Amino acid sequence: MGVRHHGRRRPARDGPAALPHRRHATLSYLxxxxxxxxxxxxxxxxxxxxxxxxxxxxxxxxxxHHPDNPASGRVLLKNGFRYRGIRDGWPAYGIHRPGRHQRLRYEIKIG
Incomplete structure (x- = not known):
């Protein structure tokens, strides 16, 4: 599993150089x-x-996720992602950070 940040890096004088200017990332897993x-x-x-x-x-x-792997789409939906349509031939999903008055929904326990 990995997350890739998108956007430019901030100059060191504006804060930590490791923080991306934009606050969006892409999730990948295999x-x-x-x-x-x-x-x-x-x-x-x-x-x-x-x-x-x-x-x-x-x-x-x-x-x-790969178009031939709908199970990965179900994984994303179970975790609160919303289906956004087909992009470049691949089903695309997105999720935004919950607001102050929303609870995090990420308390899934398997076992």
Missing amino acids: LREDSWGRGYATQAVADMLRHAFTATGLTSIGAR
């Missing part, structure tokens, strides 16, 4: 076939979202 269907991806995405929206300055995260 599981071995023998681990499919066990809830690992669902839990990992939930954990990543909780971290991304509480410990970083991210405000939105996007994700896409």
